[in-house]
Amino acid sequence: MLPACSRALIRSAERLCQAATASQTLSRNTWVLQRVHAAPVTPAGLPQRDPSEIRELERYEVVDYETSKAAGPLKVILLEDVEGVGHQFDVVEVDRKRARTDLLLGKKAVYASPFDLKYYADMKEKMREELAARVRIPYELLTVSRELVKLVVPLRVNMENKWKLDRRIVKTSLRQVGVDLLDDAIFLSDASASINGPNFDLEAKLVRFYVVVSQQYIIPMLGRIAHISADDSKQVLAPEKLKQPTAADLAKHGLLPEEPYYHKSSEIDNEFDVATFMRNRAGQQK
Amino acid sequence: MLSSLLRNWTGGLSRTTALTGDLLVPSSLEITNVRGRKRALKQTITRQQKLERRLKREEREAARKQFSFMERINIRRMKSLLSPSQQYPGRLNRDEEEALPEQPLTNVFIRSHVKTQFYSVAKAIDMHRELQHPSIYNNPKAPLRLRLELNMTTEKQTKMVGSSDEIVPVPHPFSHNEKRTILAFVNDLKLQEVAVEAGAEIAVGQDMIKKIIKGQFRVDDYDFCVAHQDMATHILPLRGILKTRFPTRINGGPGVPHLGPLNMDPAEVEANIGAVVAAACAHRNAALGPFVNRALLMTIPGEEHYALDVAAWMPVPSEEELEKLERRRNKKGKKKDEKKTEGGEDEEGAETAAAAAAATA
Numbered sequence: 073m074l075p076a077c078s079r080a081l082i083r084s085a086e087r088l089c090q091a092a093t094a095s096q097t098l099s100r101n102t103w104v105l106q107r108v109h110a111a112p113v114t115p116a117g118l119p120q121r122d123p124s125e126i127r128e129l130e131r132y133e134v135v136d137y138e139t140s141k142a143a144g145p146l147k148v149i150l151l152e153d154v155e156g157v158g159h160q161f162d163v164v165e166v167d168r169k170r171a172r173t174d175l176l177l178g179k180k181a182v183y184a185s186p187f188d189l190k191y192y193a194d195m196k197e198k199m200r201e202e203l204a205a206r207v208r209i210p211y212e213l214l215t216v217s218r219e220l221v222k223l224v225v226p227l228r229v230n231m232e233n234k235w236k237l238d239r240r241i242v243k244t245s246l247r248q249v250g251v252d253l254l255d256d257a258i259f260l261s262d263a264s265a266s267i268n269g270p271n272f273d274l275e276a277k278l279v280r281f282y283v284v285v286s287q288q289y290i291i292p293m294l295g296r297i298a299h300i301s302a303d304d305s306k307q308v309l310a311p312e313k314l315k316q317p318t319a320a321d322l323a324k325h326g327l328l329p330e331e332p333y334y335h336k337s338s339e340i341d342n343e344f345d346v347a348t349f350m351r352n353r354a355g356q357q358k
Numbered sequence: 359m360l361s362s363l364l365r366n367w368t369g370g371l372s373r374t375t376a377l378t379g380d381l382l383v384p385s386s387l388e389i390t391n392v393r394g395r396k397r398a399l400k401q402t403i404t405r406q407q408k409l410e411r412r413l414k415r416e417e418r419e420a421a422r423k424q425f426s427f428m429e430r431i432n433i434r435r436m437k438s439l440l441s442p443s444q445q446y447p448g449r450l451n452r453d454e455e456e457a458l459p460e461q462p463l464t465n466v467f468i469r470s471h472v473k474t475q476f477y478s479v480a481k482a483i484d485m486h487r488e489l490q491h492p493s494i495y496n497n498p499k500a501p502l503r504l505r506l507e508l509n510m511t512t513e514k515q516t517k518m519v520g521s522s523d524e525i526v527p528v529p530h531p532f533s534h535n536e537k538r539t540i541l542a543f544v545n546d547l548k549l550q551e552v553a554v555e556a557g558a559e560i561a562v563g564q565d566m567i568k569k570i571i572k573g574q575f576r577v578d579d580y581d582f583c584v585a586h587q588d589m590a591t592h593i594l595p596l597r598g599i600l601k602t603r604f605p606t607r608i609n610g611g612p613g614v615p616h617l618g619p620l621n622m623d624p625a626e627v628e629a630n631i632g633a634v635v636a637a638a639c640a641h642r643n644a645a646l647g648p649f650v651n652r653a654l655l656m657t658i659p660g661e662e663h664y665a666l667d668v669a670a671w672m673p674v675p676s677e678e679e680l681e682k683l684e685r686r687r688n689k690k691g692k693k694k695d696e697k698k699t700e701g702g703e704d705e706e707g708a709e710t711a712a713a714a715a716a717a718t719a
Contacts, residue, residue: 212463212464213464215471216464216466216467216468219468219471220466228494228495229493229494230492230493230494230495230496232496233492233493233496234493235493235494236493240488240491241493241494243488244488244489244491244494247485247489247662248489248662250468250469250470251466251467251468251469252462252466252467252468252469252475253465253466254462254465254466254467255465257465257466283466284466285464285465285466286464286465287465291466300494300495301495301496302495302496302497302659
């Protein structure tokens with residue numbers, strides 16, 4: 073418990089602090105001090121003694137200072153879509169360092185000042201139709217798709233038993249490279265659905281299949297047939313090292329380079345013919 | 359006149375000696391000090407010494423150049439991999455994945471981008487079955503393996519949970535081709551027969567214990583030992599001979615320590631896992647928190663692993679145990695606090711004494 077007079081001092085300091093923030097000081101430089109020795113209360117009716125009369129009363133100790141606490145996030149208005157932060161004209165709170173070094177310097181955002189808040193809110197209202205028409209892929213879908221298109225999944229199939237390429241094999245192979253699926257969002261192209269074996273001519277053949285994220289985002293993926301066996305004495309025929317194939321590599325297997333497709337609404341389910349749709353799209357792009 | 363001169367002269371002499379006494383002596387000391395240091399620096403080394411130094415330096419450099427930077431890093435990593443808990447698939451560190459989301463945000467997700475997902479036993483077995491399907495790894499009867507990562511810390515920082523060999527009776531036994539020999543200590547002849555029927559290789563009584571101590575009966579051939587309760591006092595002298603196989607309340611029970619094949623009923627596997635986890639948890643005070651850091655279901659052979667949700671089998675500490683632990687911890691804390699305050703008082707005392715001394719001076 074602090075003595076009454078020093079508490080009063082802190083209160084006044086707090087008021088000072090508020091005044092400082094209200095006047096938009098650029099440096100956070102407020103210090104809260106208290107007297108080491110409390111001054112004796114002036115008896116009623118007597119004049120107050122000069123505070124500098126006793127030197128001991130001029131000694132102060134630090135209670136708190138502003139920079140001892142982090143300043144917290146910064147409120148900014150985005151001027152363009154920034155991945156992982158928000159869309160154009162959104163008012164967002166971002167990490168102070170990120171805002172200062174990237175967003176504000178790069179003119180991707182401005183401080184959320186009272187004037188700018190009103191100015192950009194009006195602009196957002198004006199551009200409402202244009203903004204609504206813009207196709208915006210959610211950030212979590214983008215991050216997943218970027219990881220997935222990089223992969224060439226080894227499709228593990230047995231070298232002794234009969235198999236036919238299906239969802240289960242693809243799903244299991246995806247799980248082995250660290251991609252988990254909560255449902256059967258895998259679609260095989262017609263050519264890949266007819267692949268069966270064991271057939272060592274197919275070893276290391278590139279296969280196209282599609283993964284649909286959130287029933288909305290179709291990601292074309294590549295698999296590579298790899299015959300395996302639990303028996304150690306059997307050799308794996310092709311080296312497992314996989315690199316991203318070029319367009320020429322794809323052409324050898326009768327494939328076209330494809331881009332992910334974002335559907336306007338989440339309605340891509342088992343009845344949607346993903347394979348045909350994507351094949352037509354790739355043909356058009358070519 | 360002469361005498362006064364003499365007096366003056368002697369006075370002058372005494373003054374000069376006083377001067378030398380006060381001023382010259384310390385400076386001359388300084389000079390010798392400096393001279394000594396400089397001499398050490400300038401000390402010449404012989405050709406032989408030079409050669410030795412060069413050889414040593416070259417040797418050191420050669421040792422450094424033997425491995426590249428990455429190789430040295432790898433060597434260090436391999437050394438740290440010696441601990442079984444660090445070997446594949448490693449150990450779950452919850453602090454490392456603190457920034458990741460708890461649940462996947464989309465229906466397709468990269469496993470390393472979310473926190474470890476814990477599956478039910480049935481779901482994990484399902485996934486293993488898909489992998490071991492005839493069209494893929496073709497091992498539908500693969501033996502299941504449970505990998506438990508344990509928190510071996512105890513109340514004391516310097517103390518760990520001791521090592522132990524143990525047989526866990528599982529509720530749903532199955533045939534496995536490994537042979538385990540069990541030695542049973544039972545006094546009653548009828549119970550001896552029961553023990554042999556239950557799977558013990560041989561059941562021995564009180565008379566055999568002396569023979570074991572003398573070395574006439576070898577116990578090296580038996581993998582595990584169990585004992586009836588009435589033999590508890592008689593087998594005590596065998597503690598040194600049996601070592602970790604010595605039957606105690608924690609590790610004494612016949613059975614088989616495997617989980618079962620992959621084609622077993624998931625409910626049965628679940629019951630077996632429950633038994634193993636519960637048996638493992640008996641080794642540590644439940645009040646200290648969960649003993650199992652992560653339980654992985656794997657197959658033999660195979661590297662694929664799925665984390666199991668074993669929270670249901672963790673023993674719940676009773677109020678009494680928690681209170682006891684809290685009390686013990688508080689006691690330790692109090693002791694430390696007392697020590698600190700004592701130290702503080704001492705320091706304060708010293709300070710006041712110093713202040714008093716200064717005041718008197």
